[in-house]
Amino acid sequence: MEGTISQLRVTFASRELLGNLVLRELRGKYKGTSLGWLWSLLNPLASTVIFTVVFGAILRVTPTVGADGLQNYTLFLLCALLPWNYFSGVVNGGMGALLGNANLIKKTSFPRQLLVLAATASLFVTFLIEMAVLAVALLVFGANPLLWLLPTLLLMVVLAVFATGLGLMLSVANVYFRDSAHFVAIGLQVLFYATPVIYPITLVSDVSPDSLVARLHIDSLYFVNPLVHFVEAFRDMLYEHHLPGLGTVLVLLVSAAVSMWAGWSIFNRFSGRLAEEL
Amino acid sequence: MSDVAVEAVGVSKRFRLYHERNQSLKAAFMRGRRAKYDEFWALQDVDLSIPSGKTYGLIGHNGSGKSTMLKCLAGILVPDRGRTQVHGKVSALLELGAGFHPELSGRDNVYLNGSILGMSRKQIDRQFDEIVDFAGLETFIDTPVKNYSSGMYVRLGFSVAINVDPEILMVDEVLAVGDESFQRKCMEKFADFRAEGRTVVIVSHALGTMRSMCDEVAWLDHGKLKGVGRPEELVDEYVGASHEDRVEESATAEEEGPRHNRWGSGEVRITGAELVSDGRVTTKVPTGDEVAIRVHWEAAAPVVEPVFGIALHTLDGVHVTGPNTRDAELRTGTLHGTGWLDLRVPRLMLTPGTYELTAAVFDRSVVHAFDHREKILRFHVLPGTPRDHFGVISLGGAWDLRNESPAGDGGAGAVGRTGS
Numbered sequence: 001m002e003g004t005i006s007q008l009r010v011t012f013a014s015r016e017l018l019g020n021l022v023l024r025e026l027r028g029k030y031k032g033t034s035l036g037w038l039w040s041l042l043n044p045l046a047s048t049v050i051f052t053v054v055f056g057a058i059l060r061v062t063p064t065v066g067a068d069g070l071q072n073y074t075l076f077l078l079c080a081l082l083p084w085n086y087f088s089g090v091v092n093g094g095m096g097a098l099l100g101n102a103n104l105i106k107k108t109s110f111p112r113q114l115l116v117l118a119a120t121a122s123l124f125v126t127f128l129i130e131m132a133v134l135a136v137a138l139l140v141f142g143a144n145p146l147l148w149l150l151p152t153l154l155l156m157v158v159l160a161v162f163a164t165g166l167g168l169m170l171s172v173a174n175v176y177f178r179d180s181a182h183f184v185a186i187g188l189q190v191l192f193y194a195t196p197v198i199y200p201i202t203l204v205s206d207v208s209p210d211s212l213v214a215r216l217h218i219d220s221l222y223f224v225n226p227l228v229h230f231v232e233a234f235r236d237m238l239y240e241h242h243l244p245g246l247g248t249v250l251v252l253l254v255s256a257a258v259s260m261w262a263g264w265s266i267f268n269r270f271s272g273r274l275a276e277e278l
Numbered sequence: 279m280s281d282v283a284v285e286a287v288g289v290s291k292r293f294r295l296y297h298e299r300n301q302s303l304k305a306a307f308m309r310g311r312r313a314k315y316d317e318f319w320a321l322q323d324v325d326l327s328i329p330s331g332k333t334y335g336l337i338g339h340n341g342s343g344k345s346t347m348l349k350c351l352a353g354i355l356v357p358d359r360g361r362t363q364v365h366g367k368v369s370a371l372l373e374l375g376a377g378f379h380p381e382l383s384g385r386d387n388v389y390l391n392g393s394i395l396g397m398s399r400k401q402i403d404r405q406f407d408e409i410v411d412f413a414g415l416e417t418f419i420d421t422p423v424k425n426y427s428s429g430m431y432v433r434l435g436f437s438v439a440i441n442v443d444p445e446i447l448m449v450d451e452v453l454a455v456g457d458e459s460f461q462r463k464c465m466e467k468f469a470d471f472r473a474e475g476r477t478v479v480i481v482s483h484a485l486g487t488m489r490s491m492c493d494e495v496a497w498l499d500h501g502k503l504k505g506v507g508r509p510e511e512l513v514d515e516y517v518g519a520s521h522e523d524r525v526e527e528s529a530t531a532e533e534e535g536p537r538h539n540r541w542g543s544g545e546v547r548i549t550g551a552e553l554v555s556d557g558r559v560t561t562k563v564p565t566g567d568e569v570a571i572r573v574h575w576e577a578a579a580p581v582v583e584p585v586f587g588i589a590l591h592t593l594d595g596v597h598v599t600g601p602n603t604r605d606a607e608l609r610t611g612t613l614h615g616t617g618w619l620d621l622r623v624p625r626l627m628l629t630p631g632t633y634e635l636t637a638a639v640f641d642r643s644v645v646h647a648f649d650h651r652e653k654i655l656r657f658h659v660l661p662g663t664p665r666d667h668f669g670v671i672s673l674g675g676a677w678d679l680r681n682e683s684p685a686g687d688g689g690a691g692a693v694g695r696t697g698s
Contacts, residue, residue: 017393024379024390031381031422107376108394109353109368272356275349276293 007268010111017110021118026125040126041133044078044085051077055198064200067241070143078134079238080197080231083156086127087163087227088188093119094167095174095181102278112271113264116171120164127156138238148237155237158256159230165259168267175277176270195227196235226255283330283446283477284351288360291321291346291501320346322501323360328494330365330445331475333468335482335492335509337516343501344481345450348372351479352448366445366477369395373450374435380424384415384434387423391438405441412463413437433460440467446477486667489513514661517630542649545581546613546639550574551588551655554620561655563626564662565672571621573637580614583642588621591634591653598633598670604644627672628659 011018030036055061056073063076097115098105105112131152138145145152174180196204204222207213222228229251233244244252294315321343328334336344349355351362352370377394378387388409392402402409410419413433423431440447468491471478482488488495489509497504497516505512552559554570563569571588587602601621603610635657638650666672 104377107373
């Protein structure tokens with residue numbers, strides 16, 4: 001506990017370095033490309049187009065009806081896809097944060113968690129921009145989200161805490177076991193389909209008791225995944241304009257706290273030997 | 279500030295040597311744990327107390343643990359046992375420009391690197407011009423560092439690190455960067471550091487520099503502290519000991535080692551060469567000692583007036599000297615049977631190091647080689663008197679300093695003298 005507090009103090013004291021590391025990530029990411037920053041919007045745009053064509057137009061997934069009678073698959077998708085992209089970005093970024101900076105860790109002394117936090121924070125900046133674009137799109141399509149911006153921002157922070165905890169955990173795991181990255185890649189793929197991003201959650205929650213899903217107890221297992229609740233909360237607020245239930249909010253807060261606590265303790269437990277393990 | 283700047287108490291550091299660098303989960307499942315490894319103690323129970331305001335050196339051969347020690351002191355490695363304590367702000371120069379982002383400009387990297395080394399933005403703002411000026415990169419500061427030459431890169435790295443304004447500076451073998459003038463600037467900066475009463479901890483193999491820069495050195499050997507003391511004494515002791523190690527190694531190596539180049543028609547053959555000091559055959563001699571270089575010969579049939587010669591080379595191939603009997607106007611007469619020839623050297627004026635002897639015998643015209651044996655003998659010169667250690671030879675001179683027009687009211691001119 002004492003170690004945690006002193007680590008927190010150290011982290012806070014080096015916030016300026018954190019800022020510089022974030023700037024490094026942001027500036028370095030698209031340096032040398034001719035489109036530069038546009039890439040941070042083009043990538044989600046491309047996946048939006050693909051999912052809209054495949055699931056909206058070809059497979060004809062029916063999106064739920066949102067606020068003010070809004071029923072638009074693309075917007076329905078984006079309300080969940082953007083948080084998902086942020087989550088998977090943090091998990092992947094966290095995994096690479098230590099390995100990618102091996103030289104820095106071996107040759108200089110500074111609080112190592114800053115590298116993971118910088119990866120998280122720089123992605124959060126992109127996340128903010130994407131969400132701002134989405135808000136404009138929602139406004140254009142008649143579902144005025146202005147009242148919901150602040151709660152959404154809070155939810156984004158809770159998601160960031162949740163994802164960063166995992167990122168911290170995986171960053172050290174990947175140093176000690178290099179194939180963590182490959183397991184996580186598979187895990188993320190499974191998780192993507194196990195989260196109602198491209199389809200409405202009603203497809204899972206409203207199954208009849210004798211269906212295959214219910215008989216295999218997939219539906220009860222399904223809701224163990226905290227991301228289901230995160231994504232639904234985003235959709236509740238931005239697409240349907242109502243607050244998520246108190247139970248959901250509790251689940252979100254508890255999973256963020258548990259993830260952060262576990263990530264932080266695991267990271268501090270194993271970060272001492274990073275310089276020699278890298 | 280306390281009198282001790284850096285303190286290490288009972289520091290031990292263990293490394294894991296993996297048999298196979300295969301950190302896979304599969305391997306972990308198969309064996310029930312992670313890859314097998316051997317333990318290796320890079321440091322064992324080392325105590326150091328580095329006084330503040332002094333320049334302190336760590337010496338030792340490769341693998342002696344000195345860099346590990348420095349990393350423990352700098353907080354990069356965490357010791358397995360014992361503790362380290364640092365009183366004051368540390369800047370460690372283990373690698374210059376570590377953490378530079380190649381795509382970012384020099385300017386951005388100065389800010390980034392500075393903050394990694396613990397400077398605040400305001401501090402960097404204040405010192406930015408000085409940093410750029412010191413590195414001599416005014417015109418390139420907005421160019422991405424990936425376009426820098428390696429010299430520019432390390433110069434900028436050094437310049438940032440040295441301007442961090444640390445109370446304690448830790449340096450690992452990074453003094454030899456840049457060109458002559460940049461090195462001079464670095465040395466001046468170090469001198470300023472010392473004058474300002476900051477603590478400097480250096481790890482280096484450049485023993486000459488260590489000797490002249492350090493106030494105190496610690497000698498690490500296989501992870502253990504072998505001694506702490508004044509640099510002149512300890513560096514000499516270290517040089518002596520490392521040569522002894524090498525003699526033991528080379529004694530075995532020479533027996534099986536590859537034959538060096540040998541050619542000649544064989545009328546007179548060189549059967550061996552050795553160093554004789556005090557009537558005993560040896561391979562190590564201190565500077566300034568009397569020694570004889572002995573060449574053994576053998577002639578199956580009488581040979582008239584052969585010419586013997588030897589050559590001395592340093593290990594990196596510098597030809598130090600090459601005396602022969604003809605230049606010395608020694609008449610060798612007719613040789614038949616076996617015997618030896620001595621070159622008696624009253625004072626061996628070679629500086630400490632390892633040298634190689636080549637011996638040859640020619641016909642009287644010195645055109646035709648009877649026998650030419652390259653590198654027939656390797657020997658070591660140990661520190662002796664004179665204590666010169668730069669270059670290859672010592673002139674054995676004596677210094678004589680005079681002050682011809684004394685300032686003030688008088689007395690005789692000060693005369694400083696150091697004999698050799």
